[in-house]
Amino acid sequence: MxxxxxxxxxxxxxxxxxxxxxxxxxxxxxxxxxxxxxxxxxxxxxxxxxxxxxxxxxxxxxxxxxxxxxxxxxxxxxxxxxxxxxxxxxxxxxxxxxxxxxxxxxxxxxxxxxxxxxxxxxxxxxxxxxxxxxxxxxxxxxxxxxxxxxxxxxxxxxxxxxxxxxxxxxxxxxxxxxxxxxxxxxxxxxxxxAGTQTEYRYAVAGSTALKVLGATAPLTGSLTAGPVFATALDETAADFKAFGFVPGRADLRFTPDGPQTGEAVDGGFAAHSTLALALPQVTLFGLPVADAGCRASAPIPVDLRTGPGFAMATGGPVTGTYAIPPLTGCGAFTAYLSSLVQGGGNTFALTLTAR
Structure with a gap:
């Protein structure tokens, strides 16, 4: 029995x-x-x-x-x-x-x-x-x-x-x-x-936290999961305090820089991207302090993974971590600006909504 x-x-x-x-x-x-x-x-x-x-x-x-x-x-x-x-x-x-x-x-x-x-x-x-x-x-x-x-x-x-x-x-x-x-x-x-794997398209909403800068920037964009993985994030900006009291603002632009791949994991997926990070404008007291070519000196590997409650058909939470390399092309303040953002422990906290 x-x-x-x-x-x-x-x-x-x-x-x-x-x-x-x-x-x-x-x-x-x-x-x-x-x-x-x-x-x-x-x-x-x-x-x-x-x-x-x-x-x-x-x-x-x-x-x-x-x-x-x-x-x-x-x-x-x-x-x-x-x-x-x-x-x-x-x-x-x-x-x-x-x-x-x-x-x-x-x-x-x-x-x-x-x-x-x-x-x-x-x-x-x-x-x-x-x-x-x-x-x-x-x-x-x-x-x-x-x-x-x-x-x-x-x-x-x-x-x-x-x-x-x-x-x-x-x-x-x-x-x-x-x-x-x-x-x-x-x-x-x-x-x-057999057959072609279903393609899932999602709207992205959430934020990225910059650990060293002590700032959070809102994020929107889109993500595709399926036979081809693709992440596209809209330009955003982070408000911060330099020296703890000087108001600053940094524009952030994440763009694909290399292959984007992924695989199914536990009813969701893990997506692997390499992103370029540009800071087209950085201001202190509202005054520009960086050249327009300010950017991370190397591509940034990013792994995004679905969390509890995620469903391929409807979406749900996605998280990831990444490290920012030294900056380059920022002009006279390159070394200082790099010290504000360079380092690991930065995070993505996103919510995907099926389109």
Missing amino acids: RKTRSLLAAGLACLALPLAVPAAEASTPVVKRLSYTCPFPLIGLQKLDVEIKASFDVPSAPGGTFTTADLAVSVTVPDKSTRGLALVGAASIEGTASAGVMLANGPLTLPLSLPLTVAKTAVPASGAFTTQAAGSVPPVQLPNAGRTTLTIGGFSTRLTPKKADGSYTGLGSFTSDCTLDPGQDPVLLSFDL
Whole structure:
């Protein structure tokens, strides 16, 4: 029965995976038969045969979600186990299980622990009998094109045999950690998720904090995630206090300077950009103190990563850090202005909104 629930969990995971794989939208049945070895009190190791049945619906492209339905897992308990349960006066058995599966979708590797419920099942005096287990599988997003596999491992069950009057037997509730028998194919599903990856476009709003300058500048712009990653930020300005009391203002212009790449990570993405930073105008007391060619002396690597609550379809929080190299081309005050901004610990705190 533990095995049943574990297998059920595995079946659920298995269903979830295929859902995002093919491009068809028709319901597709899945059947998988496996054998496990599970330790039982009093009678030792026992082999259980498990059958998983389910159907799944799939999205048309990477980035979509899959759902599962009609999931049924049956476990055949052998006669020796039946007689062992009857020996302690068990008239029924029920419990829970947790199955371990591994979902791989391109570079994404996601371990899943799926909870299951083993339905209350009557225990005969002898002979094999079958238990049924069920559970639910949350929607899973498959962000990447390419090879996708769902592999089942072991499972753990906690079962409770009861007497006819509903009281516990001498076994109480016991836990059994089951292992997949060797020589079997542990892959529940394997397929190529093909087609063009969905492109997502977002409006950007947020800010960048300049640590050494002690100032924050608002940011707006756009970001594209998908087969091609691209970040475009509008020019902005940061107000600051030089020497702690002299009012200043620095215009900031971030522009792409090199390839922009990215990959799917945990339902969101990580974007990698190299940006040039220009300070076309810097003022103190409202008076210009920098030449128009004032800029960072080298490109700035920036990594942006989605945070909790982010969804590809709607957007959410994105953060990143970066370091500013020494400035150049600022004129007579280059060294001083560089000392105001040069250094690490600068941050981006952005919110993306799907367009």
